[in-house]
Amino acid sequence: MAKMNFGGVEESVVTRDEFPLAKAQETLKDEVIAVIGYGVQGPGQALNLRDNGINVIVGQRKPSKSYDKAIEDGFVPGETLFSIEEALEKGTIIMYLLSDAAQIELWPTVKEKLTPGKALYFSHGFGITYNDQTNIIPPEGVDVILVAPKGSGTSLRRFFLEGRGLNSSFAIHQDATGKARDRVVALGIAVGSGYLFETTFKREVYSDLTGERGSLMGAIQGLFEAQYNVLRKNGHSPSEAFNETVEELTQSLMPLVAENGMDWMYANCSTTAQRGALDWKDKFRDAVAPVFEDLYASVASGKEAKLSIDSNSQPDYREKLEVELAELHDSELWQAGKQVRKLRPENA
Numbered sequence: 001m002a003k004m005n006f007g008g009v010e011e012s013v014v015t016r017d018e019f020p021l022a023k024a025q026e027t028l029k030d031e032v033i034a035v036i037g038y039g040v041q042g043p044g045q046a047l048n049l050r051d052n053g054i055n056v057i058v059g060q061r062k063p064s065k066s067y068d069k070a071i072e073d074g075f076v077p078g079e080t081l082f083s084i085e086e087a088l089e090k091g092t093i094i095m096y097l098l099s100d101a102a103q104i105e106l107w108p109t110v111k112e113k114l115t116p117g118k119a120l121y122f123s124h125g126f127g128i129t130y131n132d133q134t135n136i137i138p139p140e141g142v143d144v145i146l147v148a149p150k151g152s153g154t155s156l157r158r159f160f161l162e163g164r165g166l167n168s169s170f171a172i173h174q175d176a177t178g179k180a181r182d183r184v185v186a187l188g189i190a191v192g193s194g195y196l197f198e199t200t201f202k203r204e205v206y207s208d209l210t211g212e213r214g215s216l217m218g219a220i221q222g223l224f225e226a227q228y229n230v231l232r233k234n235g236h237s238p239s240e241a242f243n244e245t246v247e248e249l250t251q252s253l254m255p256l257v258a259e260n261g262m263d264w265m266y267a268n269c270s271t272t273a274q275r276g277a278l279d280w281k282d283k284f285r286d287a288v289a290p291v292f293e294d295l296y297a298s299v300a301s302g303k304e305a306k307l308s309i310d311s312n313s314q315p316d317y318r319e320k321l322e323v324e325l326a327e328l329h330d331s332e333l334w335q336a337g338k339q340v341r342k343l344r345p346e347n348a
């Protein structure tokens with residue numbers, strides 16, 4: 001593994017140069033990779049594996065939308081698409097890509113098929129880390145490994161098709177065969193990762209749950225709403241409030257941050273903006289820091305896991321989620337956004 005310096009801290013990473021696709025193909029040539037679940041990560045990882053020449057089959061319950069999608073994507077019933085039980089039987093590496101809640105429900109079925117020498121693969125540290133709540137305790141004879149793409153399965157696939165690669169973390173929980181490391185790194189490269197950084201199941205789930213509740217998804221919506229509401233209350237129009245809260249960020253400024261960092265984005269804005277941003281950034285940091293402390297504590301105590309398991313294991317959880325997503329969708333802020341997006345010349 002290559003040692004690299006991240007802002008003064010040395011870490012080991014695996015790059016495609018060091019572990020090229022040909023090496024991944026060689027490592028996995030005798031394996032049957034069974035992707036269990038065809039939701040968001042399932043298709044992204046299964047299609048990238050298939051396009052990378054890896055022997056991959058899909059196990060998905062039917063009838064379901066996901067089963068139909070697997071057929072649309074070219075998986076063939078009885079050849080490369082099976083019931084979950086059949087795929088579990090055939091696979092030597094079981095990629096457990098059901099939703100985290102469904103993983104709990106299906107676990108007894110999966111466990112039964114985990115004969116010695118197989119590998120159990122996750123894309124999240126959830127099931128293993130919170131095993132006091134999930135009861136996911138793998139048998140001793142199997143490798144237990146993780147590759148967690150740091151982004152949506154949709155982006156994993158899109159990036160792959162564009163010749164780019166999403167970063168993933170990887171971890172080994174149990175190395176029963178002595179091959180766990182080669183297996184996990186080969187899988188990480190073969191699912192289309194740009195590069196891989198090492199972690200543990202626990203650190204993966206703690207950071208992931210914090211990130212998605214925090215700056216990636218939860219906090220960002222809260223921040224948008226707070227600013228949008230203040231602008232609206234003070235007489236600004238929806239289009240002005242939306243442009244100044246979201247559109248400029250996603251269209252103009254975040255791409256600059258992605259390209260070259262925050263200081264570079266700042267440097268490409270007016271000195272007026274830079275002065276103000278530098279003056280206000282610490283106030284915002286200090287205002288939200290206690291919320292992030294609460295959040296991390298809630299993740300580390302297992303409370304977030306419990307909330308997620310409790311709600312996602314209700315039979316009507318999808319319907320309820322859809323109602324909440326519809327509320328977001330129908331809010332003035334995101335309706336203003338819909339109108340603004342239509343006005344982008346490339347969408348006209």
Ligand SMILES: NC(=O)C1=CN([C@@H]2O[C@H](COP(=O)(O)OP(=O)(O)OC[C@H]3O[C@@H](n4cnc5c(N)ncnc54)[C@H](O)[C@@H]3O)[C@@H](O)[C@H]2O)C=CC1
Nearest residue numbers: 037038039040041042066097098099100102123124152153
């Ligand atoms: N959504 C994403 O892009 C990311 C997900 N992950 C992780 O990847 C794993 C898979 O997540 P997603 O792809 O989001 O899952 P998902 O919510 O899209 O569901 C995956 C599959 O589970 C099946 N399923 C749900 N309930 C079931 C049940 N009771 N019995 C049988 N099958 C059932 C669905 O049919 C679907 O095919 C999770 O561990 C998640 O945390 C990690 C990184 C990003």
Ligand SMILES: CC(=O)[C@](C)(O)C(=O)O
Nearest residue numbers: 149150151152153208212
């Ligand atoms: C896309 C991703 O990595 C998330 C936000 O952590 C998730 O979907 O769980």
Ligand SMILES: [Mg+2]
Nearest residue numbers: 124208209212
């Ligand atoms: Mg997540």
Ligand SMILES: [Mg+2]
Nearest residue numbers: 149150151208
């Ligand atoms: Mg994540």
